[in-house]
Amino acid sequence: MTGSEGSGGAPRIAVIGGTPATLRKVCAAGFEVVWLHGPQELDTAGLEHVAEAHLTDYREPAAIAELLATVHRRRPLVRVVSMIEDGLESAAAATTELGLPGNGLDLVRVLQDKLAFRTLLAERGIDAVAARLGHTAADIRAFVAEHGPAVIKPRYGSGSLGVRLVPDLAAADEAGAWAAGFGLHSFLIEQYLSGTEISVETFSFAGRHVVLAFTAKEKLASFVEVGHSQPAGLDPGTSRRVEELVSAMLDAVGLTDGPAHTEVILTEQGPRLVESHSRRGGDRIVDLVHQVYGIDTDALAFLWYAGRTAPVEPGAPTCGAAIRFLTAEPGVVEAVDGLAEVLADPDVVDAAVTVGPGDTVLPIAWSYDRCGLVLTRGRDGADAVERASALAARIAIRTRPAADRPPARTLATIAARPDRLVGAAPTPNHDR
Structure with missing residues (x-):
């Protein structure tokens, strides 16, 4: 399928998922676009901005890597990217398979696998939050007895689904029964981090990590976020400690180029990491960055990938x-x-x-x-x-x-949705 745009000598980039607005920014950076998208979710206005489109389930990493290998042999690609959570592993699989610059499978999988993320950080001495895999109420009881209040959550996923606080031993059996009924037969148990939650919006330029913004959060008791704001109003000392922690984490996982979105709790003992993603923040956080600091994160990403911009620093909030x-x-x-x-x-x-x-x-x-x-x-x-x-x-x-x-609702019914984001391991060979 061919659109009206695409110039013969332009470098070719494959974009997995995304919207017409994103594609316009890719074209403005000087790329010819190969677009992969699900047919049921397609906004046909995006076809005006692409040279080639493939309508397929882009959440199948091995199949996408094979498809893009064929595309690459015919007319080479310079990069494969996705700006959305559901496309990250497929983009990484193709990036690794084709030997292209960008986020490969090892990096994306360690960020998607919350246990692997915690294990890596502990091994590097960056942020030792106790965590282990659990299956039963007995596992929860044992963890709480050793570490105090805990949180249980899916090992893989996003959107705050399946996250539950276990405040004490008395709540362990109820939490275990809830997890079984919800279909969460294997789950991560982590120390509960008490404090104010923020997110850190960063962009990495050849290994140099720049904080674009700190985002303040408002959450319900269910951990679902109902509010974001910028600037977050952090004092300089806290800002510096958070930046140092997030930079050390990004170095440890190997992210060198592009956006990242990292969740942090400001505890009495200092900032502690919750999780991170090799993409820009969802929930319209990029619009906050644009309004407050004048930085369009998506446009910046594609300009950087095209070699058409120097590293940027956010100025004072406007x-x-x-x-x-x-x-x-x-x-x-x-x-x-x-x-x-x-x-x-x-x-x-x-x-x-x-x-x-x-x-x-x-x-x-x-x-x-x-x-x-x-x-x-x-x-x-x-x-x-x-x-x-x-x-x-x-x-x-x-x-x-x-x-x-x-x-x-259970994890199985959520996973059956077209926009399934939570509950299933990214690929079948991952242990749940």
Whole structure:
């Protein structure tokens, strides 16, 4: 399949997943684009920006590596990339298979495998958070008896699904029963890190790691994030310690080029790592970086890969920006009010509601259960948070109880969704 763009002498890059907006930035960097995307999720407007498109399940790393090897033999590629979580392993498999620059399989797998990540950090003496694989309530009891409060979570995954706090020994049996019912028959048990959570948005330039922004978080008791803001308001000493920790981690996993998104807890003992991803932050965090610091992370990535930009440093923040995610009472949506009024507010960068009349709102168990968002500007981070919260409260999503109780959700039912992000190991040979 051929689009209208693509110049004969331009370097060819394969992009896995993504949107037309992303593809425009790839073209602007001077690349000819080979696009791989799922046919059911395809936005056909993206075809205007590509020289070649392959509609396939891009979540099959071995098959994608084989496909791109054929593409590469016919007309060589200079790089294979994905800016989304579900495409990272396939991009890495092709990168490794073809011997191209970029994030290879070893790097991506150690970041996706939370146990391997913890093990590597402990071996390097970077961040010794106790963690082990568990299967039963007895495993949870033994861990809590040794290390105190714990968190259980899927070994692989994102979106905060399947994460549960075990505050003490008395809660271990209940947590084990919940995990069994949820289908989490093998799980990671980690020390619970008490403190404020932030994320660190970085870009690496040939091994030089630059912090683009620190992002403040607001989370529910279920660990699902319902708010982000920048600047995070860290003092200089904390900023320096976090930057040193994240840089040491990125060196340890071998990430040298491109964006990364790392979650950190600011504990009383200092910053501690939660996890990291070899991509830019999701949840529209890149829009916060753009608003506050004027840096378009995706455009920067493709310009860097094309050799058309020098390393950049963020300047002083020009404003604050915040995202507030919308929630609603579980049930069937009857009406949505207030969105047009919120969109008309001059402080609003974007606002959207992702449910409508007749849709079912489920209890919030992971990020995909949220119902929309409001993204605002403010004088600083705190002001933007206040504005986002006030404006989000003006959007009313009215629901009524569902006639039938929705079936219980498990990892298996989530994994069956087209956008499956959580619950399954990235490839069948990984131990769950």
